[in-house]
Amino acid sequence: MAPTIITKGIKAGEAIQEYIQERMDTMLSHTQNSIDYIMIRLSDTNRIKSGFKKRCLIQLSLPGMSPIVVTEFAADMKSAFDSATRRASRLLNKTLSKAKEISHTTMPLYINRPILDLN
Template structure:
């Protein structure tokens, strides 16, 4: 699984990168064989003004469907990352369960239903 980390107005520290990699392994390890990549976009919305302005946006592409996209805004970037990845893991689990549940149904008309196949 490839991890892409994009930052906005600040530089990515080694400790932040390690934290992200650990959290992704912890929350998404159950699905790592089916995931090709995880994209994180980190941003400080207000800059030095402070407040609840640290944003983490997680995007996980899903084969044959729309990607899972979660955004979390908190005053602490580490908390925003943790919350966003936790929510993304739950959303991915639900999406894959629905895909498995509905993926085996095939809607084909039976030949005697008044529909002619040419």
């Protein structure tokens, strides 16, 4: 699945887009069928006090579930993207394993008396 890449304040050239696509394919290869949409936001922030200037936000949309959103700040874009990808992968695996543990069987509803008494 090809992620949607949105940038603000930086230029995402062909090399960074290929790196992102390759990294997402390897990190999320076993869960590709569970993801509807992948959005990656790369931006340059002015965090002078903390020293971190690059931000990477990854949003994974899952069918029938709340989206998974992970944000990471780092000094350079690759390290921000790598740590955000690791966190998103761990959170996705945890979310999907919890969803599989939930029993999805429905129980029949037995009513001993009539719901509406028309007499």
